[in-house]
Amino acid sequence: MTGSARVTATRTSYDTVAASYQRLLADDLATAPLDRAMLVAFAEEVRGAGGGPVGDLGCGTGRVTRFLRDLGVDAFGVDLSPGMIEVARASYPGLRFEVGSMTGLALADGSLAGALSWYSTVHMAPEELAVVFGEFHRVLAPGAPLLVAxxxxxxxxxxxxxxxxxxxxxxxxxPAERVASLLAAVGFTVTARLVREPGPEQATPQGFLQARRAE
Structure with missing residues (x-):
C-alpha cells in the first residue's frame, strides 16, 4: 500500500469508528492515573512557562483536548478524520477542532506553547515519524514542551x-529508545519518560516521552 493510500485508509477507518470510539473511550483517563500524571506534568510545564496555545495533534474525538482545557491549558485539536472532528465538536462545543494532517500543519512556525501527540502516530512507519516530529518541532516555540504517547x-x-x-x-x-532517538534527530531534548504495563484492554506496555524543543 502506498503512503497516500494508507492515509486514505486511515482517514476512512476513523470516520467509520468515530461515534463508537467516543462512546467507548470518552472516560478512559478516569482509570489511568499514570497517564493522567503525565498530562498534568505537561500542563504544569506549559502554564509555568507563561501559557499560550497548545495543539492536541491527532486529537481524535477530543477527550484529551478537553482534559487539558480542564487543567487550565489553552488547548485545541487537529485530526486527519472529518468524522472524528465532527464528534469532537458535538461532544465539546466550547473547544476548537480542525481537520488537518500532522505531516503539514496549518500553523505558523513557533506558534505553539506546547504540543501533544496522544497515540496519534501509531499508524506511522519510521520514515513518517521523522517527518511528523520535524513538523512538531517547526510549530513549537523555542523551549516549548512536547508529550508523545x-x-x-x-x-x-x-x-x-x-x-x-x-x-x-x-x-x-x-521501543522507547527508538522514539527518543527520532525526537533527538530533529532537535528535541527528552526530559522525562515513562513505560507502564498494559491495562486491561491493552496488549503491550505503553510509552510516554516528554521532550522540549531546543531554545
Whole structure:
C-alpha cells in the first residue's frame, strides 16, 4: 500500500469508528492515573512557562483536548478524520477542532506553547515519524514542551476490526529508545519518560516521552 493510500485508509477507518470510539473511550483517563500524571506534568510545564496555545495533534474525538482545557491549558485539536472532528465538536462545543494532517500543519512556525501527540502516530512507519516530529518541532516555540504517547514494541500489527467496525489499519509499536532517538534527530531534548504495563484492554506496555524543543 502506498503512503497516500494508507492515509486514505486511515482517514476512512476513523470516520467509520468515530461515534463508537467516543462512546467507548470518552472516560478512559478516569482509570489511568499514570497517564493522567503525565498530562498534568505537561500542563504544569506549559502554564509555568507563561501559557499560550497548545495543539492536541491527532486529537481524535477530543477527550484529551478537553482534559487539558480542564487543567487550565489553552488547548485545541487537529485530526486527519472529518468524522472524528465532527464528534469532537458535538461532544465539546466550547473547544476548537480542525481537520488537518500532522505531516503539514496549518500553523505558523513557533506558534505553539506546547504540543501533544496522544497515540496519534501509531499508524506511522519510521520514515513518517521523522517527518511528523520535524513538523512538531517547526510549530513549537523555542523551549516549548512536547508529550508523545505510543505503544511499546518492535513490530507492525495489522488491524482489520476495531471499536465494533471493520477497519483497514496498520499499527506500529516502537521501543522507547527508538522514539527518543527520532525526537533527538530533529532537535528535541527528552526530559522525562515513562513505560507502564498494559491495562486491561491493552496488549503491550505503553510509552510516554516528554521532550522540549531546543531554545
Amino acid at each position: 505510543f505503544k511499546i514494541g518492535d513490530e507492525r500489527v495489522r488491524l482489520e476490526r476495531a471499536y465494533g467496525h471493520e477497519v483497514d489499519l496498520d499499527v506500529y509499536r516502537y
